[in-house]
Amino acid sequence: MSFFCSISGEPPQDPVVSSKSGHVYERRLILKYITENGTDPITGDKLEEADLVSVKANPKAAPPRPPSASSIPALLQTLQNEWDAAMLETFALRQQYNSLRQELSYALYAQDAAQRVVARLIKERDAAREALSSVAATMNVDVPASGGDVEMGDADQEAGGLPADALEQIVETHKKLSATRKKRKAPEGFATPEDVKSYAAKHTVPSLHSPSPAGITSLAVSSANPSQFLTGGNDKVVQLYDRDTDKVLASLKGHTKKVTHVALRERQGDATLILSASADKIAKAWAHDEASGEYIPKATIRTHKGELTGLVVHPTSTLMALSSADRTWSIHDLASFSQVYRSPEFDDPFTSLAVHPDGVLLGVGTPGGSIRVYDLRAPSQLAAELTPSNGTPFTVNTFSFSENGYHLAAPDSLSSVAVWDLRKMKISKSLPLGDSFKVNKVVYDFSANLLAVGGNEGLRVFANKSWEELARFEEGGEVSDVVFGAQSKEIWGVTGREVRIWGAAA
Numbered sequence: 001m002s003f004f005c006s007i008s009g010e011p012p013q014d015p016v017v018s019s020k021s022g023h024v025y026e027r028r029l030i031l032k033y034i035t036e037n038g039t040d041p042i043t044g045d046k047l048e049e050a051d052l053v054s055v056k057a058n059p060k061a062a063p064p065r066p067p068s069a070s071s072i073p074a075l076l077q078t079l080q081n082e083w084d085a086a087m088l089e090t091f092a093l094r095q096q097y098n099s100l101r102q103e104l105s106y107a108l109y110a111q112d113a114a115q116r117v118v119a120r121l122i123k124e125r126d127a128a129r130e131a132l133s134s135v136a137a138t139m140n141v142d143v144p145a146s147g148g149d150v151e152m153g154d155a156d157q158e159a160g161g162l163p164a165d166a167l168e169q170i171v172e173t174h175k176k177l178s179a180t181r182k183k184r185k186a187p188e189g190f191a192t193p194e195d196v197k198s199y200a201a202k203h204t205v206p207s208l209h210s211p212s213p214a215g216i217t218s219l220a221v222s223s224a225n226p227s228q229f230l231t232g233g234n235d236k237v238v239q240l241y242d243r244d245t246d247k248v249l250a251s252l253k254g255h256t257k258k259v260t261h262v263a264l265r266e267r268q269g270d271a272t273l274i275l276s277a278s279a280d281k282i283a284k285a286w287a288h289d290e291a292s293g294e295y296i297p298k299a300t301i302r303t304h305k306g307e308l309t310g311l312v313v314h315p316t317s318t319l320m321a322l323s324s325a326d327r328t329w330s331i332h333d334l335a336s337f338s339q340v341y342r343s344p345e346f347d348d349p350f351t352s353l354a355v356h357p358d359g360v361l362l363g364v365g366t367p368g369g370s371i372r373v374y375d376l377r378a379p380s381q382l383a384a385e386l387t388p389s390n391g392t393p394f395t396v397n398t399f400s401f402s403e404n405g406y407h408l409a410a411p412d413s414l415s416s417v418a419v420w421d422l423r424k425m426k427i428s429k430s431l432p433l434g435d436s437f438k439v440n441k442v443v444y445d446f447s448a449n450l451l452a453v454g455g456n457e458g459l460r461v462f463a464n465k466s467w468e469e470l471a472r473f474e475e476g477g478e479v480s481d482v483v484f485g486a487q488s489k490e491i492w493g494v495t496g497r498e499v500r501i502w503g504a505a506a
Contacts, residue, residue, distance in 0.1 A: 003055065005029060006042055015055040020045055024055065130302055162331065162376060166319060166340045170376050173316045173359045181358070181405040190447040191488040193463035195504060196470040199491065203501040204476075205243055209233035216494045217259055219481040224266045226486040229499065230274060232259030238276045238286075240295070243501075250295045256280040261311035265320075265334060273298065273334060275320060277308035283322055285337060299337035303330050310353020310364070323353035323364050331376070341379060346372075356401045363408070365396030371410055386420055388412035388427065398441050402464075403448040411439045417453055419467075429467055433460065445484040452491060454479030459493050459502070476500050 005012045005026040012026035021043045031049065033041050040047040161167070209216060213234040222228040227244040238259055240250040257279035265273035272288040274295055282302050286295040306326030313320055314331070319340070323329040327349050330342040352365035361383065363373045370387040392413060399410030405422075412418035412430055415437040419429040433439070433453065441454035450470075451462045458474035459482060473479075476495030483492045490503040 016052040017055055019051045019053055162341045169316045169318055170359050178358045186447045186449055189487050193470050196461050198504055199471050199502045200505055202503040205499040208497050210235035214497050218262045219483050219494050220262050220264050221483045221485055221492055222264055230262045230264055232262040232276055234258045238262055252286055254284050260308055263311055263313050265313050267317040277311040279307040303339050309351050312353055312355045314355055315359040321355055323350040325349040329364055351395050352397050354399055354401055357403050365399055367395045369394045371396055371399055384425055400443045402444045403446055409442045409451055414438055417442055440480050441482045443482050445488040447488060450488055452482045454482040454493055473502055
């Protein structure tokens with residue numbers, strides 16, 4: 001059933017019926033008419049809004065299309081308008097989508113930048129904590145283990161000395177070891193000079209470390225596991241290798257420049273430590289984890305401002321010494337890895353480092369050809385300076401204290417090695433090696449009966465006291481580092497990327 005407005009003649013959208021006349025109207029139109037006239041438009045009777053009754057039609061009547069929308073051209077135009085509206089809406093949605101993508105990209109970049117900043121701040125915080133630990137150790141101030149704020153107390157330790165506990169360890173070790181020097185005899189089972197005369201090439205471990213940049217710079221042999229040895233290379237990596245299994249046991253990274261020195265701290269009851277020093281100014285420590293069998297990072301020492309030129313485990317086995325091109329040397333605790341002493345700056349950079357087997361004397365080489373010796377009981381004062389009399393400047397890049405306690409071997413020129421008598425502070429013997437020979441490494445064996453010299457023309461071994469040349473090994477070319485194996489029955493040397501072992505024929 002359809003209703004038609006009595007005024008417009010079209011189906012009403014909101015139909016109402018007059019209670020007085022019964023006619024149907026469009027509410028909008030009849031209200032306007034009542035406002036203007038106040039009467040029913042059909043009968044003329046008085047009519048008010050209260051006389052209108054709403055009609056609830058179901059379904060609601062749809063208004064008829066206008067005539068303009070009934071022709072084909074009009075329909076096409078309507079479709080075109082709807083298409084245009086759809087395209088405009090799609091364009092607006094695409095703009096919003098691109099805007100959201102840009103906002104998301106910006107948010108991701110902002111998050112990445114924030115993470116980088118946080119990582120840098122954490123790194124700076126850790127470096128600051130290490131520096132704080134070093135300063136606190138020097139000033140004898142305790143640093144909370146949590147890394148929180150430090151309350152600075154009175155520094156009882158003198159600026160020029162070691163802390164009392166470290167000094168006590170050094171003195172006790174000195175008393176214990178020096179007592180055995182006076183009537184020291186060659187330990188039983190060690191190779192004799194006559195044995196060394198029969199030494200020949202025994203084993204070669206080739207192709208260690210990366211071929212670019214190639215070269216092994218330092219070597220250390222394990223005393224607890226004689227088949228295992230440690231190397232540092234120009235490739236910034238420290239490697240632990242087992243020659244019996246021909247396998248790399250650990251490849252330790254962390255340095256940003258070449259490794260200059262490596263060492264093993266093997267102490268009964270404590271975890272084995274791998275120690276390294278580098279041209280990147282830092283020293284690193286890794287500890288052996290019994291559970292996993294791997295070496296895990298333990299500490300990074302950033303005390304020095306120049307290339308590290310020496311690393312030695314002190315005879316106490318609880319301390320480590322470092323020397324640097326920044327003209328200072330330092331002592332560090334191997335339990336906490338904190339600095340316990342750092343020397344004042346001297347006139348020359350230090351180029352090498354060695355510690356006397358009794359643990360009290362520490363020596364550093366210089367670019368001017370002299371060796372400076374310090375007593376750790378009064379480390380700020382120079383105890384002695386060993387300078388060859390020839391006057392020709394050269395760099396002391398290596399030297400070695402003898403286990404007998406009173407000899408020191410060191411280059412006295414680019415192509416000769418001097419044996420210093422520490423009791424008289426003078427050279428007792430100079431060993432010429434040839435004008436073309438360049439000394440890279442000088443080392444005594446534990447028995448103090450043998451002296452090995454590595455250089456650009458290979459390896460030479462001399463007998464103590466008689467200074468007879470016992471052996472000469474030139475097949476591998478330049479030898480950059482030398483180590484005596486267990487009981488001196490083997491001599492280990494570094495030639496390029498190879499580690500060569502000489503000993504008695506099997």
